[in-house]
Amino acid sequence: MSCGDEAALGVFYERHATLLFSIAIKVVGDIQEAEEVLQDGLRTIWERAAVYNPSLGQPLSWAVVITRHKAIDRLRAWKRRSDGMERLAQEALTDLPADPSGAASSHPCEGAVTRLHGALATLPRDQTAAIELAFFNGMSQTEVATHLGIPLGTVKARIRRGMITLRDALEDQL
Template identity: 35%
Template sequence: METLDRPPSGQDEAAIFLAGLLGEAAEGNHEAFSEFYRLTSPRVFSVVRRVVRDPELSEEVMQEVFLLVWQNADKYDSALGSPYAWLVTIAHRKAVDKVRSWQSSADRDARWMTAEWKQPFDEVGEVVTDRMEVRQVSEALTVLSPLQRESIVLAYFGSLTYREVAEKLAVPLPTIKSRIRDGLSRLRTQLDVV
């Protein structure tokens, strides 16, 4: 194979040589493609690495670039530029696409994580808080009159309606309502102090 004998030394000669290798690769010549890869991959990796930054991801992009070159070698047109220009354009586009794809994936994961994140339930903290609140309410209930305390306990802790509290205590409903209202007002004042 004549084109693989020795790579040219000048820039124009190198472009012609690489174009020849691409032409042969387009016809399915694996040796020509291997030589094209050997001669161009360091420069392509450099371009990709500057965009992608991550070495492993850069290698992945390199594989994608050269797979595209193998599949599309017949589309190279020397009238539009050198093989390096064509190759570097493909590499840069692939690298930018990879970064955008990676960023999009990272953003999507971040959105999912924040949407799905639930604050861990602190059972011990919840029990302690509940006990403290029960103690504060119990202490505040001591400032009420026995009739107010009994009415509020039956209504709020016994889950009775005002009418049921009135029947249980054999007291008229308006009296129960006023006892509870006045008792709640005193409780509120007492709890604000605590």
């Protein structure tokens, strides 16, 4: 692998993927997230194979450490994202007026919200669904793909096309 031999990567994968996957799933607790961790870990192992130092330990031990670190990083990112969504929700609740009657007409963002909803209504339903899940429900693109049962690339394309349309529709109003 250190010389760029893809067949060696294949052999390494066949021998050790089960162990590395089990470590990832133990840390992140989710099959799909563990698959992502395994993929990230193997990419890192492949990219860093040339700088691996055998005097520091066995290749498998090195791979286990990399996979474990990737899993912990993904768990921390999920926690930050979750904490951020919680904080935003709390801030949104504290910004609501005390008197719910007439709240829509008195809130300073009413016009922007109305324009956003109007622009979202012009998008095809598949783009709207992907955008709503990603931006309003706080899902990652991978989570959106799983939720909708479509490939990740399709989710990315739908969100991108939808965001470009929204930008064009709202550009003169912002």
